[in-house]
Amino acid sequence: MSTDWMSQGKCREYPAEIFFPRNGTGVITTQKICESCPVINECLEYALENHVDHGVWGGKSERERRRLSRMRRRIVNIDFAS
Numbered sequence: 427m428s429t430d431w432m433s434q435g436k437c438r439e440y441p442a443e444i445f446f447p448r449n450g451t452g453v454i455t456t457q458k459i460c461e462s463c464p465v466i467n468e469c470l471e472y473a474l475e476n477h478v479d480h481g482v483w484g485g486k487s488e489r490e491r492r493r494l495s496r497m498r499r500r501i502v503n504i505d506f507a508s
């Protein structure tokens with residue numbers, strides 16, 4: 427997957443550590459930044475494809491991305507089973 431989209435990320439305007447929050451409040455603050463990012467979808471796909479397990483990517487926390495990945499695996503398994 428291309429990483430050209432990274433140059434358009436809203437996070438470039440902020441210190442990197444903001445995107446690696448240590449608590450829920452930090453996650454919410456970071457997600458608000460991501461909400462207005464023009465490459466939020468590309469960012470999320472990149473994180474899911476590459477199994478990035480730290481920080482907020484594509485507006486999703488680590489836990490949310492794990493949940494999304496599990497849901498996708500289930501959907502793929504259902505498709506193959508039918």
Ligand code: SF4
Binds near residue numbers: 482
């Ligand atoms: S979605 Fe968030 S983490 Fe991803 S590029 Fe945009 S601002 Fe950065």
